[in-house]
Amino acid sequence: MIDRQLPPGAARTGASPEFVRDNVPDALLADHRTAAGVYGRVVVLEGELQFVFAQDGAQPILMKAGDELIVMPEEAHRVVPGEGMRFFIEFHRVGEPDS
Numbered sequence: 001m002i003d004r005q006l007p008p009g010a011a012r013t014g015a016s017p018e019f020v021r022d023n024v025p026d027a028l029l030a031d032h033r034t035a036a037g038v039y040g041r042v043v044v045l046e047g048e049l050q051f052v053f054a055q056d057g058a059q060p061i062l063m064k065a066g067d068e069l070i071v072m073p074e075e076a077h078r079v080v081p082g083e084g085m086r087f088f089i090e091f092h093r094v095g096e097p098d099s
Helices: none
Strands: 010-015 039-046 048-053 061-064 068-071 077-081 086-094
Antiparallel strands (some): 048 061
16 A cells, blocks of 8 residues: 555545445546645545556555545546445645535
């Protein structure tokens, strides 16, 4: 697993609903990016999820229940859901708390 941390002062600005294999939006299954200044925190609650950075030669990262991964702003990526998985995504910015 890649060891990344949110930067000092990062505050949660929102979160996705929990996703299971059958309701993961198509946009998350295809290459996409967070917005400028937005960090994602992918949290796997159950099962397994493959996380794939979109750069050439990137190997999928197998995430299991209890794993989390920080996605840097504007970093292209996608997910590949496994059987029985459940996950959600939190969004963070430096200096902008949840409203």
